[in-house]
Amino acid sequence: QVTLKESGPVLVKPTETLTLTCTVSGFSLSNARMGVSWIRQPPGKALEWLAHIFSNDEKSYSTSLKSRLTISKDTSKSQVVLTMTNMDPVDTATYYCARIRWELQHVLFDYWGQGTLVTVSS
Amino acid sequence: DIQLTQSPSFLSASVGDRVTITCRASQGISSYLAWYQQKPGKAPKLLIYAASTLQSGVPSRFSGSGSGTEFTLTISSLQPEDFATYYCQQLNSYPPWTFGQGTKVEIK
Numbered sequence: 001q002v003t004l005k006e007s008g009p010v011l012v013k014p015t016e017t018l019t020l021t022c023t024v025s026g027f028s029l030s031n032a033r034m035g036v037s038w039i040r041q042p043p044g045k046a047l048e049w050l051a052h053i054f055s056n057d058e059k060s061y062s063t064s065l066k067s068r069l070t071i072s073k074d075t076s077k078s079q080v081v082l083t084m085t086n087m088d089p090v091d092t093a094t095y096y097c098a099r100i101r102w103e104l105q106h107v108l109f110d111y112w113g114q115g116t117l118v119t120v121s122s
Numbered sequence: 123d124i125q126l127t128q129s130p131s132f133l134s135a136s137v138g139d140r141v142t143i144t145c146r147a148s149q150g151i152s153s154y155l156a157w158y159q160q161k162p163g164k165a166p167k168l169l170i171y172a173a174s175t176l177q178s179g180v181p182s183r184f185s186g187s188g189s190g191t192e193f194t195l196t197i198s199s200l201q202p203e204d205f206a207t208y209y210c211q212q213l214n215s216y217p218p219w220t221f222g223q224g225t226k227v228e229i230k
Contacts (some may be wrong), residue, residue: 037219047158047166047209047221060217063123096165106154106172107213112165 002026004097004113011119012087022080022097029075030055035100036080040093052100089120124148124212128222134230141197143225145210150190154214157186157195161206205229
């Protein structure tokens with residue numbers, strides 16, 4: 001059974017750095033056809049893709065947030081970590097992690113965590 | 123970055139209706155498009171990938187079509203559990219993998 005679970009602070013102050021952890025089970029982060037992505041959703045708004053990491057450590061970031069994001073993984077702990085620097089109230093959102101799987105030449109976001117709401121406020 | 127525009131942003135429909143949602147890409151993305159359903163307070167759920175391939179376990183009343191820049195999600199007979207917000211996502215060769223702005227389907 002594949003599961004993903006996000007964890008991290010509920011509240012951060014402006015200018016602080018946010019660190020979120022996605023703990024996965026039911027698959028391995030070393031699986032060549034899989035990876036993990038982070039997506040966020042401000043209250044009442046659309047989904048926004050943030051970053052991904054694959055088993056070979058290939059990473060990619062949102063164009064608009066690239067300077068603030070870092071994604072990494074610890075395969076032995078089955079965890080993927082996302083850090084976002086210089087947090088601002090506009091970064092208030094539910095943050096999701098999702099499993100990425102390659103199916104032939106297509107990428108799927110087939111399993112998602114429940115999400116964690118992060119509020120940025122002083 | 124590739125932009126996705128969904129239409130309509132909101133639609134009101136009745137149980138049993140046939141519903142179609144359109145997603146247009148700012149440039150050609152072949153068939154690298156997925157559709158998700160999201161209910162309030164829940165994570166998105168993958169419905170369709172590769173533009174027209176139904177994800178395992180998804181009811182056959184959902185279907186997807188299109189390629190290039192224009193795509194559609196069709197629900198052949200709307201059921202009570204289908205009232206939700208639907209998003210398209212482009213997964214063209216390399217990130218960023220953007221989402222559309224969403225289409226909310228509400229009960230008429």
